[in-house]
Amino acid sequence: MFFEIIGFFVFLFGAAIGSFLNVLVYRSMRGQDWVNERSVCEKCKKKIPWYENIPIFSYLFLRGRCSGCQTKIDKIHPLVETMTGILFLWWYFAGYIFFKISSAPLLYVQPIFWLFISIIFIVIFLVDLKYYVIPNWTISFLTFGTLVYRFLLLFSGEMRWIDFGWSLVWTVCFFGFFFGLKLIASWLAKKEAFGDGDVLLAIPLGLILGSWQRILVALFFSFVIGAIVGVILIISNKKTIKSNLPFGPFLIISTLISLVWGYKILAEYVKIVLR
Ligand SMILES: [Zn+2]
Missing domain, CATH: 1.10.150 (DNA polymerase; domain 1)
Incomplete structure (x- = not known):
C-alpha cells in the first residue's frame, strides 16, 4: 500500500x-x-x-x-x-538503477541527467509530431544540459578529455550531414526538405550519443524508421510522397535505441558483414 x-x-x-x-x-x-x-x-x-x-x-x-x-x-x-x-514513475521504481556511476558526487547526477534528457525528449517527440516544429528552447536546454554533464564527468575523471574531443568532432560531422542533406534535398525538391529544428537537433543528440558508433547507429535507424513510417502512411493514404514528415520523432527514437543497444547492434552488423 x-x-x-x-x-x-x-x-x-x-x-x-x-x-x-x-x-x-x-x-x-x-x-x-x-x-x-x-x-x-x-x-x-x-x-x-x-x-x-x-x-x-x-x-x-x-x-x-x-x-x-x-x-x-x-x-x-x-x-x-x-x-x-x-x-x-518508471524512473522512481526502476530507471535510476540503470545508471551506475559509483563515485559519490556523481551518484545522483547521472540519473538526474538522464531524467532531464528524457523529459525534453518527450516534449520534442510530441511537439514535432503535432506542430512540425522543434522549439528552440528544447534544443538549447539539451545542449547546455549535456555540456554541463560532460564537464562534470571530465573534471571528476569519469570521462577522458580525448573522448570528449572526439565526441565534439563526431557531433560536428552529424550536424554537417543533416545540414548538407537539407541543402541537397531542398535543392532537388525545390522546397524545404528538413526543418531547421531537425538539423539543429543533431547537435545535442550528437553530444548525448557521444561516439561515432552510436551516432552511426542512430543515423541509420532514423532513416530506416522514417522510411518505414513514411511507406505505411502512404499505403494507408494518410500522406503522399510529397508530404512533409516531422523528422524529430525518428531522431529521438533512434537516439534512444542507439543509447541502449548502439554498440551491440554495430558489433552484430560487423559480424554479419565480415562473415
Ligand atoms: Zn473557451
Whole structure:
C-alpha cells in the first residue's frame, strides 16, 4: 500500500512537470512571456481557474473541452502530462538503477541527467509530431544540459578529455550531414526538405550519443524508421510522397535505441558483414 501511495504522488509530480512543459511549449510557440501570463482559453479568452488546470484530471473532468466555449482542448496537453508522469514513475521504481556511476558526487547526477534528457525528449517527440516544429528552447536546454554533464564527468575523471574531443568532432560531422542533406534535398525538391529544428537537433543528440558508433547507429535507424513510417502512411493514404514528415520523432527514437543497444547492434552488423 505504501508503495502505491508513493507511486501515485511520483506520477502526479511528473504530470505536474509535464503541465509546466505544456505551458513552455504553448507560450514559446506564440512568443508570449511564459512566466507572468495566466492561462486563458485561446478561443473565448476565459481565464482558466486552478481547478481546471490540474494535470490530466481536469482534462478528463472537462471531457476535453473548454468550460466556457466548449472548444476542444488540444490532446497534446494530457499526453505530455501522462507521459511525463509515467516516465517519473518508471524512473522512481526502476530507471535510476540503470545508471551506475559509483563515485559519490556523481551518484545522483547521472540519473538526474538522464531524467532531464528524457523529459525534453518527450516534449520534442510530441511537439514535432503535432506542430512540425522543434522549439528552440528544447534544443538549447539539451545542449547546455549535456555540456554541463560532460564537464562534470571530465573534471571528476569519469570521462577522458580525448573522448570528449572526439565526441565534439563526431557531433560536428552529424550536424554537417543533416545540414548538407537539407541543402541537397531542398535543392532537388525545390522546397524545404528538413526543418531547421531537425538539423539543429543533431547537435545535442550528437553530444548525448557521444561516439561515432552510436551516432552511426542512430543515423541509420532514423532513416530506416522514417522510411518505414513514411511507406505505411502512404499505403494507408494518410500522406503522399510529397508530404512533409516531422523528422524529430525518428531522431529521438533512434537516439534512444542507439543509447541502449548502439554498440551491440554495430558489433552484430560487423559480424554479419565480415562473415
Ligand atoms: Zn473557451
